[in-house]
Amino acid sequence: MSQVKLAIIYYSSTGTNYKMAKWAEEEAKQTGAEVKLLRVPELAPMEAIEQNPAWKEHYLQTKDEVEEAKVDDMDWADAILFSVPTRFGNVPAQFKQYMDMAGGLWFQGKLVDKVVSAMTSAQNLHGGQESTLLNLYTTMFHWGALIAAPGYTDDAIFASGGNPYGTSVSVDADGNMKEDIEPAVRHQVRRTLDVAGKINR
Numbered sequence: 575m576s577q578v579k580l581a582i583i584y585y586s587s588t589g590t591n592y593k594m595a596k597w598a599e600e601e602a603k604q605t606g607a608e609v610k611l612l613r614v615p616e617l618a619p620m621e622a623i624e625q626n627p628a629w630k631e632h633y634l635q636t637k638d639e640v641e642e643a644k645v646d647d648m649d650w651a652d653a654i655l656f657s658v659p660t661r662f663g664n665v666p667a668q669f670k671q672y673m674d675m676a677g678g679l680w681f682q683g684k685l686v687d688k689v690v691s692a693m694t695s696a697q698n699l700h701g702g703q704e705s706t707l708l709n710l711y712t713t714m715f716h717w718g719a720l721i722a723a724p725g726y727t728d729d730a731i732f733a734s735g736g737n738p739y740g741t742s743v744s745v746d747a748d749g750n751m752k753e754d755i756e757p758a759v760r761h762q763v764r765r766t767l768d769v770a771g772k773i774n775r
Contacts, residue, residue, distance in 0.1 A: 578770045580607045580763075581651035583643045584658065585614040585669045588628040588749050590695045591657040592636060594741065594759055598655055598693075601760040607767050610651070612643035614658075614672045628749055645675050653689040653722070653770035655763065656710060660694050663702035664709045673713055685717035689770040691724070691762055693741040699752070703742035711739070722769040724762045734758035 580602050586592035592613070599611045616623070616633060623629050648654055658669045665673075679685050694706045711721055724731055725738045734741060734755040741758040743751045 578607045579652045581610045581647045582655045583612045589632040595657045597759045598763045601763040613640045615642050617668045649684050652774050656692040660696040660702040660706035663705040688719045690714050690719045691722045691766040695743045699744045707739040722766045728761040730757035730761045
């Protein structure tokens with residue numbers, strides 16, 4: 575079996591989804607995958623970012639540290655793991671624009687059979703995590719991609735809140751995660767790579 579190429583593509587304003595993506599990167603590298611950690615470009619004006627100290631701090635810390643995601647990164651990958659916060663039960667505008675730019679790849683059939691999975695966060699347990707993942711996966715159906723949702727394939731899913739569509743977490747007012755989701759993130763990465771490995775034999 576050839577080495578699986580995994581693109582971990584995230585958007586994070588204050589750092590939660592960045593942390594999830596970093597756990598995913600670490601786990602994927604430990605399994606021997608070829609990994610790219612990529613951040614979706616920020617679209618918000620600096621005036622808006624500066625109004626939230628946590629947003630500003632995270633943006634300045636990572637803007638030169640993590641490479642910006644390009645559409646071609648999805649062409650490169652065998653598998654893609656997305657990590658995004660929820661915005662009113664859907665994905666953020668920054669992420670939506672990035673996905674909309676994939677029209678050329680879609681038209682050429684280059685996204686067919688990509689193995690995809692996704693994670694999310696919100697400020698409360700029922701803040702739209704499941705609908706965010708389902709809305710994201712709707713795009714994957716149009717691509718002809720293969721969704722590797724975690725389902726209930728490991729006890730870590732139950733321990734982290736029980737979302738079968740993808741790892742999700744709620745955060746407090748200070749941005750601290752309320753649930754212990756690291757084991758679930760790591761399991762989701764392994765499952766995604768396992769499915770991709772079977773597809774890419």
